[in-house]
Amino acid sequence: MVKKVIYGNHAVSYGARDSRVEVIAAYPITPQTQVVELLSEFCASGELKAKFIKVESEHSAMAACVGASAAGARAFTATSSQGLALMHEMLHWASNARHPIVMANINRAMGPPWSIWTDQNDSIAQRDTGWLQFYCSTNQEVYDTTIQAFKICENDKVLLPGMLILDAFVLSHTSEVVDMPPQEEIDEFLPPYEAKYKLDLDDPRAFGGLMFPDWYYELKYKQHRSMEKALKIIEDVGREFGERFGRYYGLVEEYRIDDAEIVLVVSSTVAQTSKEAVDLLRKEGMRIGLVRIRTFRPFPKEKIRKIASKVDMMIVIDRNISFGSEGVFYTETKAALYNEKSRPPVYGVIIGLGGRDVRVEDIMNIAKKGKNNKLEINKINWWGVKL
Amino acid sequence: MKLTIPEEELMYEGTVDCQGCGAGLAMRYALKALGKRTFVVIPACCWSIIAGPFPYSSLQVPLYHTAFETAAVVSSGIKAALEIKGIDATVMAWAGDGGTFDIGIQSLSGAAERNEDIIYVCYDNEAYMNTGIQRSSATPYKAWTTTTPRKYPKARPKKNIDEIMVAHEIPYVATASVAYPEDFIRKLQKAKNIKGTKFIHVLAPCPTGWRSLPEHTIKLARLAVQTCIFPIYEVEDGKYKINIKPKNPKPVEEYLKLQGRFRHLTEEDIKEIQEATNRKWKKLLKKEEFF
Numbered sequence: 001m002v003k004k005v006i007y008g009n010h011a012v013s014y015g016a017r018d019s020r021v022e023v024i025a026a027y028p029i030t031p032q033t034q035v036v037e038l039l040s041e042f043c044a045s046g047e048l049k050a051k052f053i054k055v056e057s058e059h060s061a062m063a064a065c066v067g068a069s070a071a072g073a074r075a076f077t078a079t080s081s082q083g084l085a086l087m088h089e090m091l092h093w094a095s096n097a098r099h100p101i102v103m104a105n106i107n108r109a110m111g112p113p114w115s116i117w118t119d120q121n122d123s124i125a126q127r128d129t130g131w132l133q134f135y136c137s138t139n140q141e142v143y144d145t146t147i148q149a150f151k152i153c154e155n156d157k158v159l160l161p162g163m164l165i166l167d168a169f170v171l172s173h174t175s176e177v178v179d180m181p182p183q184e185e186i187d188e189f190l191p192p193y194e195a196k197y198k199l200d201l202d203d204p205r206a207f208g209g210l211m212f213p214d215w216y217y218e219l220k221y222k223q224h225r226s227m228e229k230a231l232k233i234i235e236d237v238g239r240e241f242g243e244r245f246g247r248y249y250g251l252v253e254e255y256r257i258d259d260a261e262i263v264l265v266v267s268s269t270v271a272q273t274s275k276e277a278v279d280l281l282r283k284e285g286m287r288i289g290l291v292r293i294r295t296f297r298p299f300p301k302e303k304i305r306k307i308a309s310k311v312d313m314m315i316v317i318d319r320n321i322s323f324g325s326e327g328v329f330y331t332e333t334k335a336a337l338y339n340e341k342s343r344p345p346v347y348g349v350i351i352g353l354g355g356r357d358v359r360v361e362d363i364m365n366i367a368k369k370g371k372n373n374k375l376e377i378n379k380i381n382w383w384g385v386k387l
Numbered sequence: 388m389k390l391t392i393p394e395e396e397l398m399y400e401g402t403v404d405c406q407g408c409g410a411g412l413a414m415r416y417a418l419k420a421l422g423k424r425t426f427v428v429i430p431a432c433c434w435s436i437i438a439g440p441f442p443y444s445s446l447q448v449p450l451y452h453t454a455f456e457t458a459a460v461v462s463s464g465i466k467a468a469l470e471i472k473g474i475d476a477t478v479m480a481w482a483g484d485g486g487t488f489d490i491g492i493q494s495l496s497g498a499a500e501r502n503e504d505i506i507y508v509c510y511d512n513e514a515y516m517n518t519g520i521q522r523s524s525a526t527p528y529k530a531w532t533t534t535t536p537r538k539y540p541k542a543r544p545k546k547n548i549d550e551i552m553v554a555h556e557i558p559y560v561a562t563a564s565v566a567y568p569e570d571f572i573r574k575l576q577k578a579k580n581i582k583g584t585k586f587i588h589v590l591a592p593c594p595t596g597w598r599s600l601p602e603h604t605i606k607l608a609r610l611a612v613q614t615c616i617f618p619i620y621e622v623e624d625g626k627y628k629i630n631i632k633p634k635n636p637k638p639v640e641e642y643l644k645l646q647g648r649f650r651h652l653t654e655e656d657i658k659e660i661q662e663a664t665n666r667k668w669k670k671l672l673k674k675e676e677f678f
Binding site: 022023025049050051053054055056057059060063064065066067068069070071072073075089090093199200201204205206207208209210211212215 | 423424426428435436438439440441443444446447448449450451452453454456457460461462463464465466467468469470471472474476493494496497500501503
């Protein structure tokens with residue numbers, strides 16, 4: 001077992017190395033560059049036996065991964081923001097073709113104006129491309145999720161691509177201790193990828209040709225069913241990972257919700273800040289907890305319903321905005337609850353777009369405002385916006 | 388009788404290409420040349436249709452359909468996977484002129500600069516034929532298409548993709564024609580044994596889009612060479628060799644007059660095209676002489 005103090009970005013690189021990826025194709029973009037720099041070194045030194053295709057764009061990065069995965073290789077890439085947006089067409093391709101590619105996306109605000117700091121609009125905009133999405137909150141989770149993502153995505157019942165997501169700078173360029181298990185133990189957890197369907201000289205078939213309306217619809221149904229099945233696989237894989245390595249993962253992380261009246265619904269590093277706020281508010285006597293949505297696709301509706309049934313109020317804090325609507329985690333949380341017989345009021349708060357700092361006091365004040373019925377229920381609560 | 392073209396067929400009969408389709412013929416020859424250990428990557432183009440709808444395939448080799456601009460890079464990804472798995476096979480990207488000259492040129496340039504070990508074949512029918520004859524940057528000067536009406540035919544010459552590829556300093560660039568199958572097959576077989584990026588540009592007449600008779604496909608492909616409109620040459624490690632050198636080039640009019648897409652040309656237009664063709668041919672002869 002090796003413990004290292006590393007950047008979030010390097011946690012991605014180590015995670016990919018220890019997953020023994022076979023083909024990497026990537027294009028540099030701030031704040032992702034460290035991911036591919038370290039992977040280049042791993043490949044150059046022979047520490048990782050992979051082909052690294054240094055492509056001319058992110059669109060090509062994903063296309064190369066698509067080709068590699070189609071031929072049966074474990075494929076990996078990393079990007080951010082504008083790069084992810086450029087990949088958009090091929091994100092659909094990867095999912096529709098059922099290629100279990102894994103990608104790290106460093107959340108970075110979309111331009112213009114240019115920004116290199118974090119918010120979730122880049123990955124949220126890819127919500128409907130058919131990728132699993134995992135929002136990570138610590139460097140350890142980044143490393144662990146990279147490895148788990150391959151096991152989840154390559155599962156026969158899933159066979160979909162997966163994206164692990166981390167905040168620009170707040171996580172990508174922040175050093176934390178990361179515990180990396182011995183390679184042979186990871187190999188046992190994540191054996192080599194044996195593609196069930198691939199381009200094969202001995203069984204030559206055509207992939208992706210024209211399909212008429214008489215069958216296309218059924219493929220979409222199956223793709224969605226695989227997403228639904230992934231809910232259980234994610235939990236199973238998270239549990240197995242925990243049994244082997246002592247760190248358990250699931251669809252959501254619950255924090256001090258047992259007797260909570262108010263529950264914050266959060267994601268990414270805002271969740272870590274919020275835990276601190278919860279602890280301080282608990283000291284002040286507030287019965288508050290939080291649920292961190294780790295898996296955004298597939299969306300953990302049942303988990304949300306179960307938690308909602310026991311609390312008086314939910315406050316969803318979004319670091320993203322669907323223009324003309326509201327925060328996306330807010331919409332999804334409410335949608336999960338709409339047909340429940342009884343449900344708590346759900347408030348929506350937007351915070352920290354373009355990397356604006358989210359401080360412990362911000363979260364505490366949001367919670368206090370909620371408790372005092374000062375948050376608006378049918379409007380977006382824009383936290384800290386200068387009007 | 389000694390056959391000059393391999394007998395083995397790796398393309399099924401009964402494909403849905405138009406009558407007289409040069410692209411269908413080109414694929415048939417290409418697979419004969421490359422054999423069974425070939426992976427084919429096809430972006431959006433006529434061949435997305437010719438290859439057959441689900442659950443059919445008109446090819447007897449593995450085939451991956453991909454997005455319009457990604458033939459070269461998906462091929463690179465497949466090749467990388469095969470190399471890491473120790474599988475020795477040829478990967479052939481098979482794209483139309485739109486997917487090569489226009490939307491696919493970025494990923495093609497990227498793959499060529501990295502010298503990916505793939506064969507890239509552009510079957511050139513000189514317009515977006517699959518979507519219904521819209522102009523591409525491979526459409527010749529003054530040609531009619533549905534987006535370059537006769538009143539305003541294409542105002543710019545065909546993009547010289549071959550020289551663009553030569554400028555990448557890849558090991559092999561060649562042009563070919565379905566009217567000269569032995570030459571085309573020889574070039575594919577040569578490409579198969581060269582490591583790095585190989586680019587082969589094959590002129591594939593399109594009766595539907597060229598407004599020509601299906602039975603004129605081979606005649607037109609041959610006339611394109613004999614008029615020097617589409618010279619057949621190869622550039623190996625930067626060294627030029629013109630493979631078919633017409634002793635007395637035919638007037639371009641003979642080629643143009645058989646095609647409805649050039650019906651509106653005036654005598655002056657034809658003269659201009661003749662002069663441009665002569666100029667380009669001379670330039671190529673000089674290149675062969677000097678390089």
